Structures are given as structure tokens and as C-alpha cells.
Amino acid sequence: MQEEGVQPAPLTLVGVLNACASVVALEEGRRAHDWVIKSGWDSNVFVGNSLIDMYAKCGSLEDALKVFNKMPSRDVATWNAMIGGYAIHGHGKEALKQFEQMREEGVQPDDTTFVCLLSACSHSGLVDEGLRFYSSMSTVYMISANFQHYTCMVDLLGHAGRLHEAENMVLAMPYKPQVAAWMALLGACRIHGNVEMGERVAKQVLELEPENAVGYVLLSNLYTATGNRDLSENIERQRKERSVKKHPGRTWIEVDNEVHTFVVDDQHHPQMIEIHAELKRLSGLMHDAGYVPDTNFVLHDVEEEEKVFNLCHHSEKLAIAFGLINSAPGTPLCIRKNLQVCRDCHTSTKFISKVVGRAIMVRDANRFHHFQDGECSCRDYW
Structure with a gap:
């Protein structure tokens, strides 16, 4: 479209941004944001809403908030996008603060607002707050x-x-x-x-x-x-x-503009020997730091998955090991997974973030997990 000299309309840019959001393509989303600015549509409320949604779903709440704060006008969908962004990152209290600011500015919530709020409460364990929001839907806002x-x-x-x-x-x-x-x-x-x-x-x-x-x-x-x-x-x-x-559990990681896909106990990647060596190194470091494999909860059941060997070769662990050996020390890693992360992988990723000194962001089927220094943003509640 660009090669043929056709200028993008707001609907075009919204479509591109939604595509980036759906596959967690942050760098492509940033380039699309550049197109938005060059095209002069950065003040368009629909494009702005899609930018907020894209940045939030691609893992950058900071950029989402920057777009939100710069928007010259906002509608209810703008607020919903920001509240929903806080929700999928497990920042329940921030989502609730955003809702209070929305009310102070006189914007009436809709049914989607409450989906975002209840989701935020669910991800953060804010049960009493969630019950109050659910009750207020019908009693205060007349929303069924x-x-x-x-x-x-x-x-x-x-x-x-x-x-x-x-x-x-x-x-x-x-x-x-x-x-x-x-x-x-x-x-x-x-x-x-x-x-x-x-x-x-x-x-x-x-x-x-x-x-x-x-x-x-x-x-x-x-x-x-x-x-x-x-x-x-x-x-x-x-x-x-x-x-x-x-559906098999799959994990994706992008390194040097190339997406690499892994499944449990994957043997097909050309760097599998190096990946297994890195996993062995990590296992030793994690063991010394106090890690104990957890075989009780497994979300993507496959043959013999209870065994420690297979736990050590789950797709997200393979992707993390690949990322570690193919990126500079200290570089944050970003992976995405089509299923919910299992309890053992969640625990091991916390340990890995600590022993290698890396920030690791995991987008699973339900939400984001931000691991750093042995802790996760979800505070082990997901």
C-alpha cells in the first residue's frame, strides 16, 4: 500500500495496530505508531485507543500511558483500553484508580468498563472490590x-x-x-x-x-x-x-527479527544442543539457589510430563534458554505462550530471573507476568 503511494486512513492504522496487538509484535507496533504520527492521525481518538490497546497487549504499559496522557480527547473506549491494560498486567489497584479518575472527569462507564474492572480484580485477588463493582453495575449504573x-x-x-x-x-x-x-x-x-x-x-x-x-x-x-x-x-x-x-503448548520468542517456536521437549531447533547445555547450567544454578521442581500442577498434559526431565524441557524454559544464549547479558527477554503458564515454570522463571540477572516478560493465555530479581508482578496470584 505504501509502495503504491496510497495514504493510510484511520481504519487502516487501526487494523495494523490490532494485528500487532494480537501477536504481541511490539517493534512492529512502534513502527506503526511512527506511521500514525507521519500520517497526522495521532489526534484521532479511534487510532489513539488502538495505540493504547496495542502497547498494553504488547507488554509496554508505560507507552500505553504516554499515549493516553497525550490524547487531546478521550471517549469511554479510551478509558476502557487503559483499565483493561492494567488488568492484563495484574495491576488491579492502578485499574481501580483509573476508574475513579474516569468518574471524576464525568465519563459514564459502559458494560465493557466493568468487564475490564472485574478482570482486574480477578487477576489481583481484589475480591471485595470486585463484588462491589458487580453490585454497582445494576444499582448505580443500570447496566445488566x-x-x-x-x-x-x-x-x-x-x-x-x-x-x-x-x-x-x-x-x-x-x-x-x-x-x-x-x-x-x-x-x-x-x-x-x-x-x-x-x-x-x-x-x-x-x-x-x-x-x-x-x-x-x-x-x-x-x-x-x-x-x-x-x-x-x-x-x-x-x-x-x-x-x-x-493443542500442544507452544512458546514463541523473537530474536534479531526472527520468531522461534518451541514445544515441550523440542528436538528440532538447530541450536538444541546449546539450549540443552544452557538448561543444564541453569538447573545447577537454580538448585543451588533453592529451586525444587513442582510436578503437582501441569496445565498442558503430555506423556510423562510429571517427570522432572520433562518439566525441565517445557516450551517456555526452552525459549528462555534460547533467548539467554542469543542475546546480550542483561537484555530483557519477552516470550509468549498459547496456554496458561504452569506452576513449575512460573517458579523456575522467578529463579532464572534472579540467577542470571535478567528481566523476563511472559505473556500467557490469560495475562502478563513480569519476572525480575526472583519475583513476579503477579505476586504468585494468577
């Missing part, structure tokens, strides 16, 4: 809850261990619950080891989406984590008999 609000509330209550309240929330929906709500509850059952409820919820999940492998995997992992290996194997056997295929 939709399935996204219910799902956020189920996730909020479930993560906090209030499983029966979360289940009642699903059952109280004024319409047939969608699978996302049941899936959120099943994930909470896995986290808190509630087998009885997990079996009940898994039945609902599998009835709604019998071809979706996630229900089988979560229930199988719940059994494994609670010591019911026979039941776990039985669920896996049912999945295979029904020909339900699992």
Missing part, C-alpha cells in the same frame, strides 16, 4: 450483567477459593451458562484441589463442548494433583478413545 461479567465473577470467586459462591454464580445466570463460565470454575477446582466439584463441573464442560480437550486436561490434572493417578489415566484414555485432540 452479561455472560462476560458472570464469567469474570466466577473466576474472581474461584481463584479466591470461594468455590461454592462461584458455582452459585454460574447457576444463578438468567440464561444457560456458556462453557467459559464452567471452564473458569473447573480451573479453580484444579487450583484448590476440589475433586468432587471438579467432576461435577467437568461433566457440564464436556456436555457443552465434547470436542474441546481443555475439559479433559483440567480434570486429568486435578486428579493427578490430588494423587488420583488411575482416574487421571482413565480421563486421558476417554479423551483418546473419543479422538479429541489437544
Whole structure:
């Protein structure tokens, strides 16, 4: 389009920015931002909203806030983009402050605002605040809850261990619950080891989406984590008999403008010998620092994944090792994953960030994790 001399319109730039956001392509997003400025559309509210969304989803809240603060005019979508950005990075209190500023400036929230707020509360464990927002939707702002609000509330209550309240929330929906709500509850059952409820919820999940492998995997992992290996194997056997295929866990990292993809125990990358050597080095450093492998919770179940060897060769660990040997010391690493990060990988990444002195940003299926000096921005609540 540029080569043919066609000038981009706001809709063009919005499309490009949305594309960058969807694949966490920060550098391409920065170049698109340059196009926005050169094209003279940087004061356009729709383009500005997409810039905020792009920067937030690509991991740079600082740039998102800079765009937000420079916008000459803002609409409710502008505020939603900023609140949603804080939410996916686990900055719940900042999201709530942003909402208060929004109200002070006289901007009326909409249903999307509350999806962002409830998500922020869920990611940060702000249960009481989330309950107050949920109540104020109908009593103060006359906004009816939709399935996204219910799902956020189920996730909020479930993560906090209030499983029966979360289940009642699903059952109280004024319409047939969608699978996302049941899936959120099943994930909470896995986290808190509630087998009885997990079996009940898994039945609902599998009835709604019998071809979706996630229900089988979560229930199988719940059994494994609670010591019911026979039941776990039985669920896996049912999945295979029904020909339900699992999407493999994949992790991406970009180095020198080239994207590298890894799966668990990957053997195909041309630098795999060096990667395995780096993993062995890291394992020694982590062990000396007190790291103990956690085989209880595994989100992407594969053959023999409980074994320590496979835990050490999860896709995100391979990507991190690759990044370490192919970038300058001290350079931050940014990886993205198509599934939720497992507990062991989360713990090991904290250790890696400490022993190698690197900042590591991980964008998983649900949110961002920022690791530095042995700590994560989520404070181990996700």
C-alpha cells in the first residue's frame, strides 16, 4: 500500500495496530505508531485507543500511558483500553484508580468498563472490590450483567477459593451458562484441589463442548494433583478413545527479527544442543539457589510430563534458554505462550530471573507476568 503511494486512513492504522496487538509484535507496533504520527492521525481518538490497546497487549504499559496522557480527547473506549491494560498486567489497584479518575472527569462507564474492572480484580485477588463493582453495575449504573461479567465473577470467586459462591454464580445466570463460565470454575477446582466439584463441573464442560480437550486436561490434572493417578489415566484414555485432540503448548520468542517456536521437549531447533547445555547450567544454578521442581500442577498434559526431565524441557524454559544464549547479558527477554503458564515454570522463571540477572516478560493465555530479581508482578496470584 505504501509502495503504491496510497495514504493510510484511520481504519487502516487501526487494523495494523490490532494485528500487532494480537501477536504481541511490539517493534512492529512502534513502527506503526511512527506511521500514525507521519500520517497526522495521532489526534484521532479511534487510532489513539488502538495505540493504547496495542502497547498494553504488547507488554509496554508505560507507552500505553504516554499515549493516553497525550490524547487531546478521550471517549469511554479510551478509558476502557487503559483499565483493561492494567488488568492484563495484574495491576488491579492502578485499574481501580483509573476508574475513579474516569468518574471524576464525568465519563459514564459502559458494560465493557466493568468487564475490564472485574478482570482486574480477578487477576489481583481484589475480591471485595470486585463484588462491589458487580453490585454497582445494576444499582448505580443500570447496566445488566452479561455472560462476560458472570464469567469474570466466577473466576474472581474461584481463584479466591470461594468455590461454592462461584458455582452459585454460574447457576444463578438468567440464561444457560456458556462453557467459559464452567471452564473458569473447573480451573479453580484444579487450583484448590476440589475433586468432587471438579467432576461435577467437568461433566457440564464436556456436555457443552465434547470436542474441546481443555475439559479433559483440567480434570486429568486435578486428579493427578490430588494423587488420583488411575482416574487421571482413565480421563486421558476417554479423551483418546473419543479422538479429541489437544493443542500442544507452544512458546514463541523473537530474536534479531526472527520468531522461534518451541514445544515441550523440542528436538528440532538447530541450536538444541546449546539450549540443552544452557538448561543444564541453569538447573545447577537454580538448585543451588533453592529451586525444587513442582510436578503437582501441569496445565498442558503430555506423556510423562510429571517427570522432572520433562518439566525441565517445557516450551517456555526452552525459549528462555534460547533467548539467554542469543542475546546480550542483561537484555530483557519477552516470550509468549498459547496456554496458561504452569506452576513449575512460573517458579523456575522467578529463579532464572534472579540467577542470571535478567528481566523476563511472559505473556500467557490469560495475562502478563513480569519476572525480575526472583519475583513476579503477579505476586504468585494468577
